[in-house]
Amino acid sequence: MSWVALKMLTGDKAKYFGIVFGVTFAALLMSQQLSIFCGLMRNTTSQIRDIQGADLWVMDRNVQFIDDVKPLSENDLYRVRGVPGVEWAVRLYKGIARARLADGNFQQMIVLGLDNATLVGAPGPHRILHGTIEDLRQPDAVFIDEFGWKYLYGDEPFAAGRKTLELNDKRAVIVGMCKCNPTFQTFPILYCTYSQAVQFIPQERKTLSFVLAKADDGVTEAEVCRRITDQTGFKALTDDQFFWTTIDYYMTRTGIPINFGITVMLGFVVGCAIAGQTFYLFTIENLKQFGALKAMGVGNLRLMGMILLQAYVVGVIGYGLGLGGAALFGWVFERVVTTAPPAFYFAWPILGITAGAVLLIVTLSALVSLRRVLFLEPAVVFR
Amino acid sequence: MPATLDSPAGTAAVALRGVGKVFGIGDTRVAALREVDLDLPYGELVLLVGPSGCGKTTLISVVAGLLDPSEGEIEVLGESLSRMRGGRKVRFRGERIGFVFQQYNLLPALTAAENAAVPLLIAGWNRRKAVARAADLLTEVGLADKLTAYPSQLSGGQQQRVAIARALVHEPKLLVCDEPTAALDAASGRTVMGLIRKVAVEPDRAVVVVTHDSRVYDFGDRIVSMADGRVEKVEVKPAG
Numbered sequence A: 001m002s003w004v005a006l007k008m009l010t011g012d013k014a015k016y017f018g019i020v021f022g023v024t025f026a027a028l029l030m031s032q033q034l035s036i037f038c039g040l041m042r043n044t045t046s047q048i049r050d051i052q053g054a055d056l057w058v059m060d061r062n063v064q065f066i067d068d069v070k071p072l073s074e075n076d077l078y079r080v081r082g083v084p085g086v087e088w089a090v091r092l093y094k095g096i097a098r099a100r101l102a103d104g105n106f107q108q109m110i111v112l113g114l115d116n117a118t119l120v121g122a123p124g125p126h127r128i129l130h131g132t133i134e135d136l137r138q139p140d141a142v143f144i145d146e147f148g149w150k151y152l153y154g155d156e157p158f159a160a161g162r163k164t165l166e167l168n169d170k171r172a173v174i175v176g177m178c179k180c181n182p183t184f185q186t187f188p189i190l191y192c193t194y195s196q197a198v199q200f201i202p203q204e205r206k207t208l209s210f211v212l213a214k215a216d217d218g219v220t221e222a223e224v225c226r227r228i229t230d231q232t233g234f235k236a237l238t239d240d241q242f243f244w245t246t247i248d249y250y251m252t253r254t255g256i257p258i259n260f261g262i263t264v265m266l267g268f269v270v271g272c273a274i275a276g277q278t279f280y281l282f283t284i285e286n287l288k289q290f291g292a293l294k295a296m297g298v299g300n301l302r303l304m305g306m307i308l309l310q311a312y313v314v315g316v317i318g319y320g321l322g323l324g325g326a327a328l329f330g331w332v333f334e335r336v337v338t339t340a341p342p343a344f345y346f347a348w349p350i351l352g353i354t355a356g357a358v359l360l361i362v363t364l365s366a367l368v369s370l371r372r373v374l375f376l377e378p379a380v381v382f383r
Numbered sequence B: 001m002p003a004t005l006d007s008p009a010g011t012a013a014v015a016l017r018g019v020g021k022v023f024g025i026g027d028t029r030v031a032a033l034r035e036v037d038l039d040l041p042y043g044e045l046v047l048l049v050g051p052s053g054c055g056k057t058t059l060i061s062v063v064a065g066l067l068d069p070s071e072g073e074i075e076v077l078g079e080s081l082s083r084m085r086g087g088r089k090v091r092f093r094g095e096r097i098g099f100v101f102q103q104y105n106l107l108p109a110l111t112a113a114e115n116a117a118v119p120l121l122i123a124g125w126n127r128r129k130a131v132a133r134a135a136d137l138l139t140e141v142g143l144a145d146k147l148t149a150y151p152s153q154l155s156g157g158q159q160q161r162v163a164i165a166r167a168l169v170h171e172p173k174l175l176v177c178d179e180p181t182a183a184l185d186a187a188s189g190r191t192v193m194g195l196i197r198k199v200a201v202e203p204d205r206a207v208v209v210v211t212h213d214s215r216v217y218d219f220g221d222r223i224v225s226m227a228d229g230r231v232e233k234v235e236v237k238p239a240g
C-alpha cells in the first residue's frame, strides 16, 4: 500500500509540486537565513580565531566581546606572568586605526600587534600567502589580509614592499599577505609587532589590549583561568569561551538574532501554509478514494501510515531541495560577491533545526488532513 | 462455523433478522431500515429495487459491514457482524467482500490493471503478482487492450468494468454493487450487468446489486423490492 500511497501523491502533479514547493521554500528560507546568521555571528569572532598559538585570553573583567577592548597596563602583564601554572604570557594589541592610503584616502583598519620577541598569535605558515612571518621584524613592516588587499587594491597582484600606508603619521610597508577569517566590520586587517602597533595609534596611557597566555603542562586551562582570576581579578578565557562570550554578546545585545529569527519564522509559517493547505486540498480531493480504500479493507492505522508516508516523502524531498538550494546560494554568493567577506556559514545544527522544522511542517500538514480521513465513514462511498 | 462457508449449499450467505437502522435524533430522526428480515442465497444475483430513499443503500451498507445497524442480527458468510469489532470487520471486508460503486471510485493515478489489483495489494500480495492476476480478470471483462490505460482514458462503462474486475480479483464470497449502471447509458448498462452475471455469479458467491434501472431487471435471479425501509416483496425467478 505504500506504493499506492506514493502513486496517489505523485499522480496529481500540480498538487505534488505545490506541496514540495511549500516545503522547499520553507527549508530554503530557513536554512539560508540561519546560515547567514551563523556566518555573521561567526564573523564577529574572526580575530579570536585568527590569533593562534596561545591557550588563554586574559582581559579586563568587564570585557564583553573581542572588540570591547579595555586596555591593561604593562604591570598587569607581569602580574599574569606571576600566576603559578602560567607557562608564558605575552602582549597583544588589538585596535582600530585610521590609515591614509597613497591616494590620500582614509581607511579604518584592524591592527593586531604581536609580541616582539615571540610573535605569538601570528598566522601559521599555511595561512601566509606571501612573505614569511619573520618579515614583520623589518622596519615599518606590516602584513595585510587577503580581503584587505583586494579591498584596497582590487585585482592588482601582491608585491612585497610596493604598497605603503600612513597610520598616525607613521609609515607602514606591506611586506606580506595572509589569509584571515572574514570579519564582521569588513575592515582590512594589519599584522605587525606590538611596538609597531602602538605607534600606529595616537598616544595613550595604556595600550595593552589583551594578554595571551599559555598554561603549564599538567595544569588544565580551566584551572589556570581560575587562578588568574583569583590572583589578578582579570577575566581569563580559553579560545572557545571567548568565542561564545563574544557571540553571546551579539545575540543578547543586538537586534540581529531577532531580525533573522523573524525571517526564519516567516519561512516556517509560509512553508506551513503552502504545504499544509496544498496537502489538505490534495487529501480532500482524494477523500472519496480514501473512502473506497477504507470500504475495501484498509484500516485507519494503514491509512494513517499512507498519509504520513506521503507527507514524509514530500518532507524529505523538500528538505533536500531547500538545503541544496541554500548551499548553492552560499557557494555562488561566495564566488560572485568577491568584494565582501562571506557571511554564510552552514553550521551543522542548521541541518537539524531545518529538519525539525520541516518535520513539524509536514507532520502538521498530515495531521490536519488525517482528521478528515480518519473520521470518514466508509459508507460515504455509496453516496 | 467457518467450515460451512466453502460448501454453502442450503445455508444463506446473508441473513438479516429484525434489522433496523435509524439516522439522527429528535426532529431529524430517520428510520432508514425497519424490521428487515432477509436471506440472500449463494449462487444467485439478487437485485435490490425500490423508490429513492427507501433504504437500499443503507441495507447493503449494513450487509457489507460499512454501517452498524441500530438493532437486529446480521450474519454474513457465516459470521455475525453484530459481534464483530473494528479491525476484524475491516479485515473481513477486505478479504471476503467485493464492492462496486456507482461512481467507480478508481484511483486516478493507477492504471486499469493496477486499480484492479488494489484488493490484492491490501491483502499484502507482491505488486507484480497482483497486477498479473488483475490483468487476467481485466481480460475476462473484455479490457485486455486497456491494461495500462488510466481511468481518465476510459469510458464510464470501461471504468465500471475495471471496478468489477477490482471487486472480484480477490475472489470475495459476497459482491455488493450500488447502482452500478446508474451513470451509464442503456447499452453500457446492459454490458456491465451482463458481465456481473457472467463473471461474478458463482455457486459459492452471493451477489447483490442495488438498482433503479428497470431495464436491467431481467438480469436478476431474485428481486427484492423495498419501500420505506421495509422489504415489501421477494420475487424468485424460475431457474433458466
Ligand SMILES: Nc1ncnc2c1ncn2[C@@H]1O[C@H](COP(=O)(O)OP(=O)(O)OP(=O)(O)O)[C@@H](O)[C@H]1O
Pocket (backbone or CB within 6 Å): B023, B024, B030, B031, B032, B050, B051, B052, B053, B054, B055, B056, B057, B058, B059, B212
Ligand atoms: N448518513 C445519513 N444520515 C442521515 N440520514 C441518512 C443517512 N443515510 C441515509 N439517510 C436517510 O435514510 C433513508 C434511506 O437512504 P438510502 O440512501 O438508503 O436510500 P436509497 O434507497 O439508497 O435511495 P437512492 O435510491 O436515492 O439511492 C433516506 O431517507 C436518507 O435520507
Ligand SMILES: [Mg+2]
Pocket (backbone or CB within 6 Å): B056, B057, B058, B178
Ligand atoms: Mg442509494
